[in-house]
Amino acid sequence: MSIPSNREANVLNTEKILSGLPDDLKMLVQRQAPLRNRTTLQIGGPASLLCEARNTEQARRFQEIAHHHELPFFILGGGSNLLAADEGFAGLVLLVATDEFTTSGNTLIAGAGLDFDQLIQRSLAAGLSGLEFASGIPGTLGGAVMGNAGCYGHELCEFLLEAITLSPDGLVQRRGPEEFGFGYRSTALRESGEILLQVTLKLQLGGIDEALATRNEKILDRRSKHPNNLPSAGSWFRNLPAPAPGQHRVAAGSLLEKVGAKKMFEGDARVFSGHANMIVNTGEATSAQVKILARRMKKAVADKYQVDLIQEVRHLEVVNPELPQ
Ligand SMILES: Cc1cc2nc3c(=O)[nH]c(=O)nc-3n(C[C@H](O)[C@H](O)[C@H](O)COP(=O)(O)OP(=O)(O)OC[C@H]3O[C@@H](n4cnc5c(N)ncnc54)[C@H](O)[C@@H]3O)c2cc1C
Structure with a gap:
């Protein structure tokens, strides 16, 4: 009898895991998903399981599966701040894909899986300004908050009112900004493996013409400095x-x-x-x-x-x- 290589063992393992999943979760899973297609550097071998969580319950169930099978686990947003290994990831990559969007007065509630720049456009279209300084930062809202993204003298932590997270031990919690442990391009919550699912931001009502002008200026500035192609x-x-x-x-x-x-x-x-x-x-x-x-x-x-x-x-x-x- 031949002993399977690590990679073969990994394939066999994922087949077994998948066969035990209910259909509603199975349709959200890709096997051997190339990470080069999920990272802006376009580098990286396959993830054994890439699981797309569109809501809190799905994120919780995928997390449970990873725990149950003792799989290495990684939380993925837009992949714009990542170097994925050539060997891929022999484990479960949770793609945060929560995408709700509502506004009320000067607050905005949005899924952490939303594309961050689209979120900025949608907030401006809804009459809310404040985030335009960050126009053109790639990735998701969740990645931006968990990394305290920033530029031109501002950071995301200035806007956070509240968030919903899922902790490594499966607890869904409402979190205030003081619980994030914001630092320069970092948060304590990211280091402790919390999954950010929903974000409430405090913005300003109005000022849209000026905000749109700032947005255009920042996008042009980025185009002149960054590798566009x-x-x-x-x-x-x-x-x-x-x-x-x-x-x-x-x-x-x-x-x-x-x-x-x-x-x-x-x-x-x-x-x-x-x-x-x-x-x-x-x-x-x-x-x-x-x-x-x-x-x-x-x-x-x-x-x-x-x-x-x-x-x-x-x-x-x-x-x-x-x-x-
Ligand atoms: C051309 C270019 C320009 C950039 N300019 C800037 C800039 O001006 N300022 C700046 O700050 N950054 C910049 N970045 C870096 C990057 O875009 C940001 O850090 C971005 O916010 C990362 O978000 P993401 O969704 O892509 O995160 P990913 O790259 O997917 O993940 C980054 C980290 O965050 C974690 N993470 C992601 N989503 C979640 C979540 N929902 N819950 C928990 N953890 C999560 C991941 O586990 C990982 O540790 C730039 C990148 C590029 C390619």
Whole structure:
């Protein structure tokens, strides 16, 4: 009798798991779903199970399945801040796809799975301004809140009134902003594995003409700075803390530029010529190549400036504690 390889074992396993699912859940599951199609860098092998949760109950049931079968688990939004492994993800990827949208007065209630830029457009169309500064940030509303996304001096944490989350132990809870533990491009809730399902934001009624003008300006600015035609995952490293209170953060890109990062590449993974803190996939880049390139960028800055850059982009991979990382 032949011993199945890890990958074969994984396929057999998912077949068994799927056969035990009721039809209403089965239709929301894709097997061996290529992660390159789910990440803006367009890199990544297959997820054994990609499960689309359109409401809280579905998210809870998929989470339960992962627990029951002891599967590695990953929460996916728009995949715009992720490097997915070439080997794929031998586990259950939960795609948050909650998409409700309502407004009342100056508040907006929306599913965390909504496309973030579409949410901005819809909020403006509903007469609510405030989010226009973030126009053009890719990904979902949930990813933006859980990563405290920001730009041009503002962050998502300024707008959060309330949220509905599902905790790793299966508890659905209403959360106030103080429970998120907001930091620079981070939240404590993301680190503890909470699934964000619904968000209530406090915006402003009116001011739409001005907001639309700001939106157009920000989109044009992004187009002039970002790799519009090449897959990327946004800024690779976080900006550095401000040197003194009241000052701006130091852009990681400025240090990377000074160490010549714009000329660095590994295979088809390259530092974007227009922005030294962005890695682009110029063809068939692999996650292994991207990791080598990112390490080289980090080392060049550490060697010259003794600064330890912290990665902003997250890894979508099964971490094996027995292997050196
Ligand atoms: C061209 C480009 C420009 C960008 N510009 C900016 C910018 O100006 N400012 C900025 O902050 N970012 C920027 N980004 C990065 C990225 O778009 C944001 O971080 C975005 O908010 C990530 O959302 P997402 O849905 O794609 O999250 P994903 O990439 O899918 O996931 C990122 C992390 O959030 C977690 N997560 C996602 N959704 C949920 C959820 N519902 N519940 C719990 N956890 C969740 C994931 O597990 C993962 O750890 C840019 C990216 C690109 C490609």
